[in-house]
Amino acid sequence: MNSTISNPYSFSKQNVNQHEWVESMRKSIVEHEDEEVSKIPVSIFTVPNVLLATNPESYIPQQVALGPFHHWRPEVYEMQRYKLAAARRYQKYMNISFDRIVEVMKKNDEARIRACYHKFIDMSGDALIWMMAVDMAFLLEFLVVYSMREQGLTQTKDVTSGAMSHLVDVSGKKLSHMTILRDIVMVENQIPLFLIKTMLKHQHRDDQNKSAGETLKSMLIGVYRELSPFQEQELANVDIEDCDHILDFLFHMTVPNNKELGIYDMNIDMEHEGIEYAGDGDDDQEKTLPDPSNLRKFSNIIWDLLSKSNAGMVRIFKKIIFGKPVALMMKLPWKILSSLPILKLMKGPIENMFENFRGEGGEETKDESGETKTPTIEEITIPSVMELAKAGIIFSPVNGGIFDISFDVERCTLYLPVVELDVNTEVYLRNLVAYEACVAAGPLVVARYTELMNGIIDTEEDAKYLRERGIVVNHLKSDKEVADLWNGMSKCVKLTKVEKMDKVIEDVNKRYGKTWRVKLSKFMRTYVFASWKLLTLLAAMCLLFLTTVQAFCSVYSCARVFHQLPEISGSEGTAE
Structure with a gap:
């Protein structure tokens, strides 16, 4: 049999010149000194x-x-x-x-x-x-x-x-x-x-x-x-001898080191090791509230006792709690109730509680085939532009680069560099992120910046708000394209940590967590909806009581019972 046909890895199959291949091997091994x-x-x-x-x-x-x-x-x-x-x-x-x-x-x-x-x-x-x-x-x-x-x-x-x-x-x-x-x-x-x-x-x-x-x-x-999408007033002094190729030079210009910035002595504050997310930073109020873990433990004990018992009344409770008619009846008026101003704030946590009615598997999401889905990307935890604006946080443009991102706690102002978006921007930033990930010489600064922008820009309204504030200069077709650009960028990177930007995120989340909307939402989530089992039991008891009243009224005429009640004195005086 012909070896060329039988062996898929032969030189002839791959059209490889054997003489040149041997010569390249010899030069790489023998002559390479x-x-x-x-x-x-x-x-x-x-x-x-x-x-x-x-x-x-x-x-x-x-x-x-x-x-x-x-x-x-x-x-x-x-x-x-x-x-x-x-x-x-x-x-x-x-x-x-x-x-x-x-x-x-x-x-x-x-x-x-x-x-x-x-x-x-x-x-x-x-x-x-x-x-x-x-x-x-x-x-x-x-x-x-x-x-x-x-x-x-x-x-x-x-x-x-x-x-x-x-x-x-x-x-x-x-x-x-x-x-x-x-x-x-x-x-x-x-x-x-x-x-x-x-x-x-x-x-x-x-x-x-x-x-x-x-x-x-x-x-x-x-x-x-x-x-470059940024508008720095002063460019970094990058030594061309330290750059390997064009993209490496552009990376050094975008993310300059201390030498290229002209900083030779820099004290780094290492106090902030982690990131506090939305709702953190209200420690004084939390000290006056009970430990939510105790309430959760109590509700779990009651729930376990009831779930393991097979007594007659308990079986009735279980049917009421997990019965489909009751679940549907509870969901029917939800659209009307959730439109009320106060309940709008609690809509998310309440919906999560209803999702947990079916059992303990609320922490995992499943697809149509029943298999657990793994999140494809983890988005940075920070509110959107419109949420921050409603909380009183001001957005202000600054002519600079990534390292000029900052948050003024006293003025409640988030400073973001002006970014000019055109047809070249996505390719430029994507390749900087890819090169940064390949080199991995330090913190992934460009990747963290794209994560931050993806975190705060969720919708077309967010992009429009930043454009109106002069932070985004849009040369694309619409604000929707701006939102899609940033949201698409973070689908290809993993979360990283950059100390300065992490501190900004921490401060923004602390300030956002002090608003009454976030405090109410956190309180309901921590002390109310965290005990969904106990709430479910109470709801079942209320439904059982109402069902009993309805059954009583269907047998005995409730109207007749009410007519037999003594009349008030005012009515008696009038009758006389």
Whole structure:
């Protein structure tokens, strides 16, 4: 039997060139003697499947592929002719030939390039370096637009003419320009910056006083201004030498460390270890109330005694408590009662109590098949914008970044950075969150910010309120799209802890918990509805009493009994 057919893992089946494969193995094992290369940390990752499944368009390049991960995809390989045209034009600005720079990079940087990617690059050395060189020429021609913006120039030279003129323009308003801009910030579409700096070193520049690193930084700052949804008054001083690729630079600009913020001595207050949620912080009042656990224990004891007893009256109680007619009768007027102003506040807890009528399984939710459902995402515990506004909390915009989020307890004001939302924002934030999760070098700050925004923006009304307060600058179609953007973001991240934002959440929840609405709701939930078993028993006794009265009146004429009662003195005097 033909081995090619019988063995699905054969070289022939996979169209693998055996000679090139053996040569790559030999070079990786025998000739690889550079210990420094082996210490290079992985910096370019693939997006985890759990994130990719939520919104693939935000992570998979749609128009142009940079680097090896998506190079051969037919959808993006069509851009190859524009890349080659960009490389031909870029040769005019280099002081050495394209062949020579490829030869230098292959000799000095091939092993380092492979070390940057966390997946094995199944390409020959020549193919990898030529691919990188052509992609970098295309990328630099695209980035020069932002360098000229930073310099205040309004017209490009010949770099955006010809084959790329319909893709890229200085104003950045063309659809292809915006698509390429989103593609170059995706996690899987990154190229190591040290390669880009190598090409810039061999480029003729008008300003010979600027180094390749300074030129590249000027380009990337222009990209950051274009993509960042925040409006910082002062940008962080990020060292381009500390950044691995474009997305890493954008991440440092969005979440700068103390050095990049110019802070060299910082005392951290570690008093606040946990987060207190809505309704906490009213300790003085709670000290005067009885321990709710004692009431719960008492009701549980009574309930257990009754549930284990089979006496005649107890059986009647059980039928009344769990009987379907009674349950339906109790639910019929609920829509009318819940419309009353006071009962509106207690609607949720009362509905939870009715759900528990069927047994002890109230803590788990089940689907139609009867299997327990596991929550897919845990949302941060904080009231929505409209709930906070009704509680007297003021929202105020601040021109800054994520670290400028704060809450003034005395003024009862929550300060949030102005966020400008457009078609690029979701891709930008999603890839920052994905990259932050892959690197995991510290607290997941961007993820925590998206969780906070998802927590306070639940509906279109919440988004509209923030827009009217100047916190959200909406370039999308509607306020509903804003709410959907934030609510969709948190479906792909897990909860994390960031000390400063957690303190803000804690303070907001404390202030919200001091309102009379929340106090009443908490009191009813803790001291009334927590003892639903006892309430159910009392309700059953009332129903039994009313049923007995009704049965009595059906046998004996209640009206006749009432007529036999003595009349009041006033009536007797009138009769006389």
